[in-house]
Amino acid sequence: MKGEVEHRQSSFEPQAGRGTISRFLEDDHRRLDALLKRASAQPGSIDRAAYDEFRRGLLKHISMEEKILLPATQRVRGGEPLELAAKLRLDHGALAALLVPTPTFAIIRAIRSIIEAHNRLEEGPEGVYAMCEELAGPEAEALLAQLKAAPEVPAAAHVDSPKVIAATRRALARAGYSESLLDD
Numbered sequence: 227m228k229g230e231v232e233h234r235q236s237s238f239e240p241q242a243g244r245g246t247i248s249r250f251l252e253d254d255h256r257r258l259d260a261l262l263k264r265a266s267a268q269p270g271s272i273d274r275a276a277y278d279e280f281r282r283g284l285l286k287h288i289s290m291e292e293k294i295l296l297p298a299t300q301r302v303r304g305g306e307p308l309e310l311a312a313k314l315r316l317d318h319g320a321l322a323a324l325l326v327p328t329p330t331f332a333i334i335r336a337i338r339s340i341i342e343a344h345n346r347l348e349e350g351p352e353g354v355y356a357m358c359e360e361l362a363g364p365e366a367e368a369l370l371a372q373l374k375a376a377p378e379v380p381a382a383a384h385v386d387s388p389k390v391i392a393a394t395r396r397a398l399a400r401a402g403y404s405e406s407l408l409d410d
C-alpha cells in the first residue's frame with residue numbers, strides 16, 4: 227500500500243528545498259519587484275506602463291492568496307486559519323488601498339517597504355507558502371493548478387479624492403505601518 231509520505235514525494239518534487247507552490251508564488255514576487263523597480267527607475271517620472279502591469283499583477287497575486295491559497299489551507303486545518311493569515315490580509319488591504327490613488331514616488335516607496343516585510347513572512351522554508359504546501363500534502367499539485375488558473379482581477383480607474391487618501395492612511399495604520407510612509 228502506498229503511504230502518504232511516499233505519495234507526496236512521487237507527486238511533488240521539491241527542488242533545492244523549494245516546493246512548487248513556493249516557487250510559483252515567489253517567482254511572482256520577483257516579477258512584481260522587477261516591475262515596481264522599473265516603474266520608478268527614472269527620477270522625475272513614473273513609468274506608467276510598468277506600474278499598470280505591476281498593479282494588475284499585484285491585485286491578481288493578492289487574490290490568488292486570499293481566494294485560493296489561504297482558504298485551502300484553512301480547510302485542511304479543519305476551518306482554523308493560519309495564525310499569520312489575519313496579518314497577511316491586513317497587509318493585502320494596505321497594499322490594495324495604496325493601488326487606488328494615482329501613483330507617486332511616495333506611494334511606490336510605501337508599497338515597496340510593505341512588500342519587503344510582507345514577502346519575508348511568505349517566503350523561505352519557515353514562510354507561509356512552505357507551510358501551506360506542507361499542509362496541502364498530496365493536494366498540493368491540484369492547488370498549484372488552481373493558482374495557475376486564477377483569473378485576472380479587473381483594476382478600476384485611479385481615484386484621488388481626500389477620502390481615498392484618508393482611507394489609505396487608515397489601511398496602513400490598521401496593518402501596523404506608520405502613516406508617515408506616505409509623506410514626501
Ligand SMILES: [Fe+2]
Nearest residue numbers: 291314344348
Ligand atoms: Fe501576500
Ligand SMILES: [Fe+2]
Nearest residue numbers: 251287291348
Ligand atoms: Fe505573496
